[in-house]
Amino acid sequence: MSVTALIGLGGNLGDVRSRLDAAIGTLGSLPGIEVTSCSRFYRTPPWGNLEQPDFVNAAIAVETSLSAHALLDALLATERAFGRVRDGERWGPRTLDLDLLAYGDAVIDDERLAVPHPRIAERAFVLLPLADIAPDTVLPGQGRVADLLTAVDAAECFPLA
Known part of the structure; x- marks a missing residue:
């Protein structure tokens, strides 16, 4: 059985665009992820934490045969492979951040995983790229991606050439 999952990507240390491209390639090469x-x-x-460089953000959709928790494990392993160290600092600078935003229409809230991601509706940096690939997706308990985007301030977010 295959599930469509939505993944947010970001980073603000080093050559972020190249790292995001490489991370997408890595994820696509893993068994059970397309x-x-x-x-x-x-x-x-x-x-x-506003005292740090701007971020580069993107989103991808994947078809996966992995369970939500196995997909989360693959995301965390990919972060580590690209130099991410989770030191407990929230919203700090990072080489790579991979967030499982949605896993089909599942609602999961346990000690390891919350999907849909509970703060999507507050974050232009998530909604802008998500609207590129899944504007009509309805996130359980939150609403349609395109509608959520109209409710946030995205004035300081710019597409890169």
């Missing part, structure tokens, strides 16, 4: 679409890349201001 990348089916990729958004544009966006330059976005930092969230939370």
Whole structure:
């Protein structure tokens, strides 16, 4: 059985665009994951800790035969492979951030995983790229991606050429 999952990507340390492209390639090469679409890349201001470089963000859709938790494990392993160290700092600078935003129409909320991601509706840096690839997707408990995007301030987010 295959499920469509939506994944947010970002980073703000080093050559982020190249790293995001490489991470997408890595994810697509893993057994049980096929990348089916990729958004544009966006330059976005930092969230939370404002004393750090701007981010580059994107989103991908994948078809996967992995369970949600196995997909999360693959995302975390990919982050580590690209130099991500999770040191407990929330919203700090990072080489690579991979977030499982949605897993089909599943609603999961346990100690390891919350999908749909609980803060999607607040974040232009997630909604802009997500709207590129899945504008009509309805996130359980949150709404349609395109509608959510109209409710956030995306004025400081810019697509990259």
